[in-house]
Amino acid sequence: MLRLLGLLLVVWLAITVIGAVVKGLFWLAVVGLLFFLVTAALGWHKRGTRV
Numbered sequence: 001m002l003r004l005l006g007l008l009l010v011v012w013l014a015i016t017v018i019g020a021v022v023k024g025l026f027w028l029a030v031v032g033l034l035f036f037l038v039t040a041a042l043g044w045h046k047r048g049t050r051v
Contacts, residue, residue: 005043012036 012035019028
């Protein structure tokens with residue numbers, strides 16, 4: 001589960017960087033950043049509970 005969250009964090013970070021670099025895709029950077037933060041919070045919450 002944590003491996004999947006780590007992969008998602010990398011994907012969201014890449015989307016955020018692409019959105020910030022490509023002019024006119026600022027909305028992509030915002031969405032990527034939001035998804036990154038939500039996934040990081042979910043991972044932070046799950047790290048203490050090993051299922």
